[in-house]
Amino acid sequence: MSDIQILELDPADGDLVSGAFEVLRAAHAADAPEAPAPHEGKFRLGLLHPVPDEDQTVLIAVRDGAVLGLADAGYPNRENLHFGWATITVHPEHRRQGVGSAVLDAFIADAKGRGRTTLTLDTRLTWEDGVERSEAGRRFAEKHGFEAALTWINRRCAVDALDPALEQELLEKSQAAAGDAYEIVSWIGRTPEHLLDTMARIDSTILAEVPLGDLELEPETIDAELKNAKADRNEAMGVIPIQTVALDRATGEAVANTAVFVYDDPEYTDAFQGITIVNPEHRGHRLGTLLKILNLRLVRENHPGVRTIWTDNADVNAPMIGINVILGYEILDAGAEFQRKLDA
Known part of the structure; x- marks a missing residue:
């Protein structure tokens, strides 16, 4: 060497x-x-x-x-x-x-x-009846003192996986469950200026809400300046966010959010589902399903070259996994974050 x-x-x-x-x-x-x-x-x-x-x-x-x-x-x-x-x-x-x-x-x-003082490595793993993966990554991490801390499941979904009639039925049921309490807003690209602050607030809750396994991470404080800086980076890289949110009509605050990221490259047929999050006080109204179906339709309408959307969820995130299964997501494999504390 x-x-x-x-x-x-x-x-x-x-x-x-x-x-x-x-x-x-x-x-x-x-x-x-x-x-x-x-x-x-x-x-x-x-x-x-x-x-x-x-x-x-x-x-x-x-x-x-x-x-x-x-x-x-x-x-x-x-x-x-x-x-x-x-x-x-x-x-x-x-x-x-x-x-x-x-x-x-x-x-x-x-x-x-x-x-x-805390480091992680990630690797792919086999999951259930998904594609079989090599154990070399796991063995490498464990050999070097890293221990499994978080497992997630990788899933893929064809943009037309759902029968159109079933998709419409799911949409109407979720719209009925949401009722008139929410304004649904969508956009492509940068977050509109007047929504920057409320979107920063909901983004700041992500690490507090998503399962993190044994990872010890504190919530991030996102502000409008950081969101704009991330938008600048996306534009420079040719990454296009397609985003749909629910605003609470009573407060004007964003209480649910989903986004899919596509590339400004017509030859690239994959897109990537970002975090979907619903404020705990607003769960039970099918907002996650509602936003994801509306956003899926935006992907199809605006980027017809995209054929597959990819997502991953922590293996213990049953609510989001349930939504994804309904929408037609299928297991590919899994991944894991292996953690080592240097002062241990």
């Missing part, structure tokens, strides 16, 4: 960026070809336009100018300053040679240098 260099990927180094993307492409083809393929444009632009509320780095293992593996790492920079995460990927032709351990060691050293 002495001939391997660990470098921080420079977004301006076209050859190394291409090499890093080739690692992701080859690993996808070998490990999970049924899952959405990595998108080269999004990868390159994501390096140039980092997430505003995380400090990001990509650590690469290089030998003779070729990228063998990488750790795509991030560190929250507003809350959860104890935390760091990484996804480690090694080119299939260079596995079992210590490349993964080398980039993991570099990630751990980088995290310690930033004062982080």
Whole structure:
């Protein structure tokens, strides 16, 4: 391993960026070809336009100018300053040679240098009757002292999975359950200026509401400035949010929210379901189902090239899993977050 260099990927180094993307492409083809393929444009632009509320780095293992593996790492920079995460990927032709351990060691050293004490790695797993996945990722994490902390289920849904009559019936039932108490508002792209503050407030509840397993993360404080910064990044990367929310007519506050993210690339047929959240005080009115069906229709109308929407939910998130099953989502596989505390 002495001939391997660990470098921080420079977004301006076209050859190394291409090499890093080739690692992701080859690993996808070998490990999970049924899952959405990595998108080269999004990868390159994501390096140039980092997430505003995380400090990001990509650590690469290089030998003779070729990228063998990488750790795509991030560190929250507003809350959860104890935390760091990484996804480690090694080119299939260079596995079992210590490349993964080398980039993991570099990630751990980088995290310690930033004062982080809790780290996570993620990997795919087999789930129920889904596609069988290798156990290599789990074994790698456990070998290096990481323990499973959160499991989620990856599901996919064709945009036309539901029979149109059934979809209309589900929509009308959810509209009846919601009644007249809510104004339903949709948009494509940036959050409208007059809704920024209320959307920031509902976004700030996400980590308090979604199941986190054994991960110890405090809720984030989202504000209008951060939402605009994230919107700037989406626009720079060609990522288009399609969003539908329910506003409480009594207060004007957003109390339920869903979003699907598509790429500004007609050749890319996958889209990604973001967090769907309903304020606890407003549950029981089928708002989750209502918003997701309306948003699905917006996806179909505005991006007819999209064929599949992908989502993941914590394995214990029964309410959202129930909605997704009704809408036609099918299990692909699972993923898990493995956690290690450096001061333990």
